[in-house]
Amino acid sequence: MTPVLDQVFAALADPTRRAILSMLLEDDMAVTDVAEPFEMSLAAISKHLGVLTAAGLISQEKRGRVKWCKLEPDALRGASVWMQSFGQFEAVNLDAFEKFLAVELSDDS
Structure with a gap:
């Protein structure tokens, strides 16, 4: 994997x-709005935003006095292409897997 791809996966x-x-x-959000739902300091959120920015997953810009964050969806393209290379494996049907587990776990009881 490339260093950029490593950064993307580390961020994710x-x-x-x-x-x-x-x-x-x-939508784009102000840093303070991003931080609002989390029970951590603004400094901790800023560190997370720094990791996302370094990986190219978001961009940050100052608009007036407010710093805004914007998603950069194209940054996931490399990770998506890498993951699709495993496409020869059949996709997992999660509903069927859940039913299978329920049956298996109920048999053990």
């Missing part, structure tokens, strides 16, 4: 950063 490895990306799917 954290659930807080994935949640931030999901929030940014809707």
